[in-house]
Every structure is written in C-alpha cells, then in structure tokens.
Amino acid sequence: MPERIGKYVIVNEVGKGSTGTVYLSHDPYFKRDVAIKVYNIVTGEDPERVRNARKMFFNEARMVGMLQHPNILPIYDAGEENGQYYVVMEHVQGARTLGAYCRPDNLLRVDDVVKLTYKCARALQYAHKRGVIHRDIKPSNIMLTRDNDVRIIDFGIALLRDADVSRIEGIAGSPSYMSPEQVESAEITPVSDIYSLGAVAYELLTGFRPFRASTLSRLLNQIVYATPPPLHTLRDGIPDELEQAVMAVLAKDPAARISAGEFSARLTRVYQQLRDQYAKADNQEHFDQLRRLRFFHDFAGPEIWELLRASEWREYGPGDEIVREGEMDDRFYVIVEGNVTVEMNASAVGSLTEGDCFGESSYVGGVKRNSTIRADGSVTVLSVSATLLEQVSTDCQLRFNKVFLRSLIRRLQGSNGTRT
Secondary structure, three states, rough: OOOOOOOOEEEEEEEEEEEEHHHHEEEEEEEEEEEEEOOOOOOOOOHHHHHHHHHHHHHHHHOOOOOOOEEEEOEEEEEEOOOOEEEEEEEOOOOOHHHHOOEEEEEOOOHHHHHHHHHHHHHHHHHOOEEEOOOOOOHHHHEOOOOOOEEOOOOOOOOOOOHHHHHOOOOOHHHHOOOOHHHHHOOOHHHHHHHHHHHHHHHHHHOOOOOOOOHHHHHHHHHHHOOOOOHHHHHOOOOHHHHHHHHOOOOOOOOOOOHHHHHHHHHHHHHHHHHHHHHHHHHHHHHEEEEEEEOOOOOOHHHHHHHEEEEEEEEEEOOOOEEEOOOOOEEEEEEEEEOOOOOOOEEEEEEEEEEEEOOHHHHHHOOOOOOEEEEEEEEEEEEEEEHHHOOOHHHHHHHHHHHHHHHHHHOOOOOOOOOO
C-alpha cells in the first residue's frame, strides 16, 4: 500500500476490483475524507488491457466538475504520478451497494425500491442531458448511504458525446443488465441505461434477475428475444402500474422504451399511492408507540399526529452514530425504542433510553453538537427538525417547547449534566 498518492496521504485500503484499488485518504485542504481509485495499469501487461485501463481512467477524469448531482458520486480530482493513474472521489462512510438487497430473503419494501429507482432515473436523466451514457448500471454500481440515499458510481466505461477517448472496445457492461442493443453491438442511446435500471429494479423487487441462464450465450439470447416472468408471479403486493412501468423500460426495441423522465413520472405516481396505502397502518402504529412514551404524555392526540407529519422515523443498528460531536444541524431526537450511549472526546459519559431526548444543543443554540450519540443495539428515534416544526400549529409548538424545556432542565439537574 502506498504511503501517499499525489498530495493525499493514504489511510488504508477499502476495496479492490478488476479495474483498480480504492484507498481511503484525507484531503488536508478541504478537511474531508476522500476515496482514491488507483487504476490497474502495469506496463508489460497485455497492451489491449493497458489501453482500455487508460481510457477508463480518462473517462472518469473527464467527469471532474462535469456531473454534479446529489445522486451521482462526485469526482473531485484526477491525476497521474509515477505511472499511477488515479481519481479522487467522495468517501461515503458506511455505504453499501444495492447488491445486498437482491436476494429473495433480503428484499427492501416496495415503496423503498420505487424511491431509490426514482432517484437513479433522475440522476441518469441529468447525466444524459450532459451527453453522458453510463453503460454499466447494475446493483453493485449503485451505493446506498447510511441515510438511505443513493449514489451512482463507476463511469469508467461511460460514453461521452463527441469524445473519442470513450470508445472502449470489448467492454460493454455487465451481461445480466445489458440492453438488447448492447448485446447486438448496435447504437447506444440514453434509453440503454434506462433498460439497465429497469433490470436493477426488477431484481430489487423480486430477488431475481429478469433473465437467468446456465451459459453466457443463452443469457444474451434471452435478453434479445425472451420476455421476463411478470413481477407479480415472483412477489405479492406489486402494484399493476409499477409492473407496467418496469416492463415498459425493459422493452426490446429502444424506440418503444419510455424515457427516464416518463419513468420518473410513473414512479412518482406509484410511490404516492404506496405511501398513502402504508401510512394508514404505519402511522397508527407509530402514534401508539409515541403515546406510551413519557415525553408525549402531555400531548393531545391531534398534536402527536401533527408532530408525526413534521418528523422522520429513523432506525439504527448496533454501534451506528446517530449524531456526531462537532456537527451542526437543527434536529432534535426522541428515543422511541432502545438505548444509546453518550460520548464526549471518544469516551462514554452516559446513556439514554426510551422516552429520553437528545440534540438540544444544535436545536436551541444553532451551535456544534457537544457529544456523539451512538446506538447501543437496535434503536428507533423520532427526528424532529426545527424548520419543519415551524409548520405545525402554534398550540403544538408551544406544547413541544414546554415539554422539551422540562426535559432539558431535568437533564441538567441530573447526575452528569451532559448536553447533547
């Protein structure tokens, strides 16, 4: 492992693939962690492989400052040093790829799949308008962040409009997600990416790829000629409109395929229908959970419903950071289930449990947080934003502030007086 690449001091290796190795580093100028991808370009190897590796580097290097979208992993820098070609990207702490949710025994909720697919479709629409076709959309090239947001990664084989450097021969994408035109080496257009995204959505919804075969030749033949099994035969509860939208982007003929914009619009309608459907059951359960917490004992029923609409329900696993010391935001938290540890300067100074609240320092004073709150096991919290709280009724705001201040005074009178 190198000690330094360019101006970046290497911390450790975080991943390795066929095209390169990814290291964690820290940008001393912007004070942020970054991921550095170093391409596998070794002189003396197969000349064709070396040539393709260089082209993949230049492809991603051209993305510096070109694609700035919240759902596309940003590339900050690129360079070459002592024969090493590298690109510098955002480091997303705790991210995993969507590949983890492509098994029948570990599927996401249907509405979550719709939301993530929608974000990817909008990101691809943005890239297409700037002349970029990704060509390798697949679950392992879509990262899911801790906040359940997505980042599309790996533009190494992307097609760039009017750029000769992007013509990478012999590399077309990942077979299971390739569009029929990719298989047939026909002209590639933006709807090729949308076909691949449809294949990803199909797998996230069902746990199965649209086409499966024992050999590559049979798989490619299916992609060009066969029809995938209907989604509803593989999973119950998939709305008809969602199935129709996914099948519309999986059309064999690119001209018959719907665009990223139309796909996004259909997903929006499906998502709203699903949320309305889930809300009746979920919100009643959430209301019942809040009603039994001491923090909400003085709230009237309508006031709890108002707070539910102006807040977020979040879940964390053992060891997850819920808030971090030194950060600043306007959120305030109430523990619904579980226990958390309060840390200051990396040392545990206390603990909180169901019905307790934290985050008052940033919520009230607009200052950096004084402590880190870490989940001690599985934890569910209600996250309340000061901005959203301004939208509820005056009575609800007054009630919330009264209970909040009483909890804060009780905390300060306690044994440790820890502020969070």
